Amino acid sequence: MSRIKRFLATLHHAFFNFVLNSFKSINRKIRSKLPAWRMREETKEHVQSSIKIFKWIILPASLLYFFLEFYFFSENALDTMLWGLAVFFYSNFLPDLPSIYRRKTKKNYRKDLPWYKRYAILLFAPLLVWILFSDIHLNWRTTxxxxxxxxxxxxxxxxxxxxxxxxxxxxIQIGNLIEVLVFPFYGLAGYLTHLKVDKVW
Known part of the structure; x- marks a missing residue:
């Protein structure tokens, strides 16, 4: 039992360091003035919250979903479940990724980006982070x-x-339709978890 606890603690530590170092790299690239201690505290809050929700809600619900899909519809939902879990953790940190293209006020700017560019920053955030580290200049800024x-x-x-x-x-069969409909709920759960930590609701 102690080995399992040590293994889980190691995973927790590795996950925390991965998230923290990723945002540190991004903030260095954009020359953010966010203090290192504040970044660490915020990362700790979001990591702890995401793991808590995963352990008590997402994982049990995912296993139940997998077995019900197999039992009632003979569908192997393992692929959607695993991708969904990845999307859950990704969505926990997604709202902060577009900060690389954020400006604080509208002063000295005639107008904000068109809506499709604003939400492209959100929906394709990993691609835009890659563009940032590729030293490709993209003059997009949004409030x-x-x-x-x-x-x-x-x-x-x-x-x-x-x-x-x-x-x-x-x-399309009923079981397959359920797979398609369930997938976005992983993103919903992750995004809501982030907003809850940031006291948006």
Whole structure:
């Protein structure tokens, strides 16, 4: 039992360091003035919250979903479950990723980005982080914070489209339709967890 606890503690520590070092690298690249202690505290809050929700809600619900899909519909939902778990953890930190293209006020700017560019920053955040580290200049700046339910709704709709094209099989059966519909809920849970930690709701 002690070995299992040590293993889980090691995973927790590795996950925390991965998230912290990722955001440290991003902040160094954009020359952020966020203090190191504040970054560490915020990362700790989000990591602890995501693991707590995963352990007590997401993992049990995912296992139940997997077995019910197999029992009632003879569907192997392992792929959607594993991808969903990855999306859950990713969504826990997604609202902070677009900060690399954020400006604080509208002063000295005539207007904000068009809506499709604003939400492209959210939906394709990993690609834009890659662009940042590739030293490709992208002159996009927005006052949008993405810490709101409008951004959450758009993100979940995007995940539904991704899930449809990734997991649908024709002719569509009930079990397969459930797989497609369940996938965005992982993103919803992760995003809501982030907003809860940041006291948006």
């Amino acid at each position: 949008e914070t993405y810490h709101n339910f409008k951004s959450l709704t758009i993100y979940c709709f995007f995940l539904f489209i991704v899930g449809f094209f990734a997991f649908v099989r024709f002719p």
